[in-house]
Amino acid sequence: MALTLDACILLLKEHHLLKSVALNDPATLNMTAIAYDSRKVTEETLFFCKGNFRPVFLTNAKEQGAVTYVAEQPISEGNGMNALIVTNVQKAMAILSAAFYDYPQDDLFIIAYTGTKGKTTAAYFTQAILQEATIQKTALFSTIDRVLGPKPEQRFKSDLTTPESLDLFHDMREAVENGMTHLVMEVSSQAYKKNRVYGLTYDVGFFLNISPDHVGPNEHPDFADYLHCKLQLLVNSRRCVINAQTQNFADVYAAAQATTNPSDIYLFAETAYQATEAVDIDFRFENLEMSLADSRFKVTAVSDRANALGVAGDYQLRLIGDFNESNATAAIIGSALAGADLKQAQQGIRQLQIPGRMETLAVPNHGQVYVDYAHNYASMKALLSFLQKEYHNSKLIVVVGSPGDKGVSRRAGFAQVLNEYANQAILTTDDPGYEDPAAIAAEIRTGIDEAKVQTTVELNRATAVEQAIEASQPGEIVVLAAKGADAYQKVRGVDTPYATDMVIAKQVAERLTKQVN
Numbered sequence: 001m002a003l004t005l006d007a008c009i010l011l012l013k014e015h016h017l018l019k020s021v022a023l024n025d026p027a028t029l030n031m032t033a034i035a036y037d038s039r040k041v042t043e044e045t046l047f048f049c050k051g052n053f054r055p056v057f058l059t060n061a062k063e064q065g066a067v068t069y070v071a072e073q074p075i076s077e078g079n080g081m082n083a084l085i086v087t088n089v090q091k092a093m094a095i096l097s098a099a100f101y102d103y104p105q106d107d108l109f110i111i112a113y114t115g116t117k118g119k120t121t122a123a124y125f126t127q128a129i130l131q132e133a134t135i136q137k138t139a140l141f142s143t144i145d146r147v148l149g150p151k152p153e154q155r156f157k158s159d160l161t162t163p164e165s166l167d168l169f170h171d172m173r174e175a176v177e178n179g180m181t182h183l184v185m186e187v188s189s190q191a192y193k194k195n196r197v198y199g200l201t202y203d204v205g206f207f208l209n210i211s212p213d214h215v216g217p218n219e220h221p222d223f224a225d226y227l228h229c230k231l232q233l234l235v236n237s238r239r240c241v242i243n244a245q246t247q248n249f250a251d252v253y254a255a256a257q258a259t260t261n262p263s264d265i266y267l268f269a270e271t272a273y274q275a276t277e278a279v280d281i282d283f284r285f286e287n288l289e290m291s292l293a294d295s296r297f298k299v300t301a302v303s304d305r306a307n308a309l310g311v312a313g314d315y316q317l318r319l320i321g322d323f324n325e326s327n328a329t330a331a332i333i334g335s336a337l338a339g340a341d342l343k344q345a346q347q348g349i350r351q352l353q354i355p356g357r358m359e360t361l362a363v364p365n366h367g368q369v370y371v372d373y374a375h376n377y378a379s380m381k382a383l384l385s386f387l388q389k390e391y392h393n394s395k396l397i398v399v400v401g402s403p404g405d406k407g408v409s410r411r412a413g414f415a416q417v418l419n420e421y422a423n424q425a426i427l428t429t430d431d432p433g434y435e436d437p438a439a440i441a442a443e444i445r446t447g448i449d450e451a452k453v454q455t456t457v458e459l460n461r462a463t464a465v466e467q468a469i470e471a472s473q474p475g476e477i478v479v480l481a482a483k484g485a486d487a488y489q490k491v492r493g494v495d496t497p498y499a500t501d502m503v504i505a506k507q508v509a510e511r512l513t514k515q516v517n
């Protein structure tokens, strides 16, 4: 892989991003590496100065062999290097990274998901179906992990839901080189806000849902900005699929129509749902049978073009939760648009389990434990209402905390949802970042109606899990919420190891079983 300075200049001009060029190192006009982190710089690197950048990083990059830098202002530490001064470094990084990795997106059929909730689940379902259809040639970029090939060593843990553009195009190229033909990816609102996917188009783009979240100093200034960023996915998709039951449906549909012919926009909804807008639903789904072990549901093709995709039929899921039938329906439609058939779709989703999503454990002489990644009002409501219904209003004990530095609205949301569904709450720590976890717990607590919900604070998460399980009786439910399968607590910029909720729960279960025997 390589990129010449001339090619960079041409591309930046084409995208109206170039402010000025300083040619200080005529000997190295060809770059054979690119980086935005000085610790990853090698010889002949094109280096991007972005974000909370400190000039000393450029000194380090230069010492390591960076020959050209891209920044929004000249940086004196870069004297002697070629400089490309641009109006927006994140956009420039996306454009130049795509070129450096020779446009890997052109070699992949890309299905992209956005939505406040369900992205990871729908992406996993879609990949599982397409792995059947493409015989293990489908890559996955999710919040949990990135799958770049069929071998175990080609699977990596993710840091972000949607990676930085440079990493994104790098991983796409690697996936192509590993023989992948399809890619399923999650696209966060931050990805648009930070131009991580600038210039990228998708073969199929999904809008699953939107609810208040991600508003705060480090994320979006308000809900309108959050929605605006999410809508960009539809503007950049050749075919769009929308959950007709989403909040703000009119805005969502209008965004899709801005660049996509209505004949390439598909809508889905539950069978019982009556659309308020004058739109035709293409796919309907309905539950046939729900148990705590699995669910059966039916997908019906309503329109002719939906029927032509050939995936209407009965499906079964091991991943329980009525909301997962909606996620699975999305995946079925997306996979069908990529060429999968009914049998592949049925088989793909049938056995799928996802780390930290609806994982369950029966604790002898105590309640049934659920570990789930629900971490805002809407997802907790979906989770707790489902469990309350399935367990016929049994006692519900919830362990939950809210992160620091982001998603501040979740704190009030948790209090509200606990008031609506829980009998007991143990407030604990969840990625406090630079905030005080006790203060976060106190903030959640102010909204809780303690006459209804017996509330305590236990900041040691492992102890909180233990207390909840010990407090539960057979037939009762213990929900370990919001952390999913995360094996760390983010504390003051450091990922502090944490065994995971399920590992702790299993240890507690083992101890309690021994005590009984």
Ligand SMILES: CC(=O)N[C@H]1[C@@H](OP(=O)(O)OP(=O)(O)OC[C@H]2O[C@@H](n3ccc(=O)[nH]c3=O)[C@H](O)[C@@H]2O)O[C@H](CO)[C@@H](O)[C@@H]1O[C@H](C)C(=O)N[C@@H](C)C(=O)N[C@H](CCC(=O)O)C(=O)O
Binding pocket: 036, 037, 038, 039, 049, 050, 051, 052, 053, 054, 057, 159, 160, 161, 162, 163, 164, 188, 189, 190, 191, 194, 214, 218, 219, 406
């Ligand atoms: C606001 C934002 O997008 N922040 C991301 C961004 O930070 P940044 O560009 O300011 O980078 P930084 O870590 O402060 O460092 C500045 C620059 O100096 C470089 N550096 C640093 C140290 C050094 O020695 N040398 C050096 O060159 C860094 O590589 C970086 O390029 O780039 C970093 C990686 O380059 C990300 O880790 C960081 O994500 C933050 C921590 C984050 O977690 N953001 C969340 C809000 C996020 O994006 N979440 C969404 C999901 C939520 C949703 O659904 O919307 C996601 O997509 O994950």
Ligand SMILES: Nc1ncnc2c1ncn2[C@@H]1O[C@H](COP(=O)(O)OP(=O)(O)OP(=O)(O)O)[C@@H](O)[C@H]1O
Binding pocket: 115, 116, 117, 118, 119, 120, 121, 122, 143, 161, 186, 208, 209, 323, 324, 326, 327, 356, 357, 358, 372, 373, 374, 375, 378, 379, 380, 382, 383
């Ligand atoms: N369609 C849905 N509607 C409401 N809640 C959902 C839906 N799908 C999943 N959930 C809940 O949200 C949690 C997170 O699901 P998932 O990881 O699929 O969403 P996500 O969009 O990737 O979330 P995040 O952006 O927080 O990573 C699940 O554990 C479940 O409790």
